[in-house]
Amino acid sequence: MTRRRLTQAVRLALVALLGALSLVVVAPAASAEVDEGIGHRTTPGQSWGGRDRAYDWLGSYVVNGEHVFCVSFALKAPDSDERYEPGDELLTKWGEPLPADVAANISYLLLRYGDTQDADEAAALAHLLHSWTAAPRSAADLDPDKPFTKIGYDVDAHFAKLPKSAQDAVERLRADAEANRGPWDVTASAPEEEQIIDTPAEWSVTVTNADGKGIPGVEVTLALTDLVLAGDGGVDQRSGSDGAAAAGAPTETTGPTAEADVVGTTEGTESTEGTEDDAGNVGTPEAQQITLVTDDDGTVSLSAAPTGEQPGIVATLEAPAERPYVRDPVTADTQRVVSTGGEQTLTAEAATNAIPxxxxxxxxxxxEETGEGIAGVPLRLTAEDKSSPAVASDGGELVGDDGKPLVVTTEGTDGVVTIENLRTPQKVCVIEVRPPNGYTDAFDPENPPTACGELRPGETLELRIANVANEVPRTIPAGARTATAQAATTTGAPVGALVALGVLALAVSALVGWVARKRIVRQR
Structure with missing residues (x-):
């Protein structure tokens, strides 16, 4: 072979080698940097593949900054030829479906303890996950000569190596899962009584398991519509079961949010900003959000006042799924770290109507003159138009048996009548139906005494109607001008009687004179 041909062959070999290296770079094996997170090391480790191990790690792993849990001990895949993909149902190490109760337990524990910062709880959770997914089917599965794809998890040996505090956590988490696993149900309840705007009442949300038992310590996010918490923003913070405590008091909210009479613990609140109109005025926020934690009975309760006519709440929470699913399988060293999704979102809502x-x-x-009350006066209550009925708080028209606007009657020495439970806001009038005795002269049936005003929420509208009394007859002094009176009387004797009396006096005088003259004649 000539030197030129040799050089060309070397060049071709280099090109082929570089091409192979490029394939490795472009399509690497799925891997990630994985660190031990929160948990405990147990020593010595379980032997497999014919070699001893210094320790085993029971706890969370930190993958790309997130704490996750491995659910298959010393395993890259259920078998050497199979890989998990996101969304796959979680199986045992032996490729078998998880029993329904075990699947529910895993979902519950991952939901409730997946973000724990307690080393004992993290170790306990890892131990239970390995116990349920990689427990040996027989003693043969614990043969230390088996490779990592075939070795089972030595449940008793690992439990014995845990510190006492972690062993206690194992039993506590197991019991918690048995008592509170899914499926969960969530119900929201509105107050039963009629709701009055700006008047607080109790709303509640309850989370229960399949047996109807309340689940404590569940975070519930509530979206409030046409509602504000009652009071000045304070809350009654109470722990849920197992020491589940509030992460903090409610954050400051915008709008007329006030003191919350809240049963359960509070994680924080937020509200939407008010809308701004063309004049730059900011309105009241339409919705507010608050996160609470259920109490020992699985309930959160809050006192809230309606701000509009259709108050309501929407409750949202994360609940354990029926079965766990693979979320993010990661190959690292000789262990398959599988971050599982054991949760589902549940919602419930409640709404009612509210009136001012x-x-x-x-x-x-x-x-009118003395200011003294007049009882027994019938008054008709009407709307502003003085003919249609006023409206009651329940929306019904206030009418009498005759179907006409309601008539009420004043009572007592104060001459008062009170009508309650009227719809607000509305303008009303009271019209005198007929005058009381002694007050008829000034009464005009075409324009009877009337008083009107506007009713405002929660307030008392005070109206006053005065009557003018009839004029009392009286003696007119001599020379004074006589005033017109409906029942006038005449003073002095009648003219005819005076004439008759004069005639009688003349007759008597004449008779006396005749008798006297007769006596004089006799004497002569």
Whole structure:
């Protein structure tokens, strides 16, 4: 072979080698940097593949900054030819489906303890996951000569190597899973009584398991519509079971948010910003969010006041899924780190109607001059138009048996009548139906005494109607001009009687004179 041909062959070999290296770079094996997270090392480690190991790690792993848990001991895949893909159902190390109760336990524990910062809980969770997914089917599965793809998890040996505090955590988590695993149910409840705007009432959300038992320590996010927490923003913080405590008091919210009478613990609140109109005025936020934690009975309760006519809540929470699924399989060293998704989102909502606080009308009927009350006066209650009925707080028209606007009557020495539970806001009028005795002269049936005003939520509208009394007859002094009176009387004697009396006096005088003259004649 000539030197030129040799040089050309070397060049071709180099090109082929570089091409092979390029394939490795472009398509590497799936891998990631994995570090031990939170948990415990157990020593010595379980032997497999004919070699001893210094320790085993029971706890979380940090993969790309996230804490995850391995659910298959010393395993890259269920078998040498199979790989998990995101969304795959989690199987045992032997490629078999998980029993329903075990699957529910795993989902629950991953949901409730997957982000634990406690080393004992993390070690306990890892131990239980390995126990349920890689437990030996027989003693042969624990043969230390088996490779990592075939070796089972020595449940008893690993448990014995855990510190006592972690062993206690194993039993606690196992019992917790048995008692509280899914499926869960969530219900939201609105107050049963009629809701009044700006008047607080109790709303609640309850989380239960399949047996109807309340689940404590569950974070529930509530979106409030046409509602604000009652009071000035304070909450009654209470721990859930197993020491589940609030992460903090509610954050400051915008809008008219006030003190919350909250049963359960609070993780924080937030509210939407108010909308701004063309004039630059910012309105009240339409919704507010608050995160609470269920109490020992699985319930969160809050006192909230309606701000509009359709108050309601929407509750959202993460619940354990029926079965866990693979979320992010990662190959690292000789262990398959599988981050599982054991949760599902549940929602529930409750809503009701609310009305403004009812108003009250208080009418006083008085004498215009003395101010004294007049009882027994019938008054008709109408709308602003003085003909249609006023409206009650429940939306019904206030009418009497005759179908006409309601008639009420003043009572007592104060001449007062009160009408309650009226819809607000509305303008109403009270109209005198007929005058009381002694007040008829000034009464005009075409334009009867009337008083009107506007009812405002939760307030009392006070109206006053005064009557003018009839004029009392009286003696007119001599020379004074006589005033017109409906029942006038005449003073002095009648003219005819005076004439008759004069004639009688003349007759008597004449008779006396005749008798006297007769006596004089006799004497002569």
């Amino acid at each position: 606080a009812p108003g009250v009308v208080k009418v006083t009927k008085v004498d």
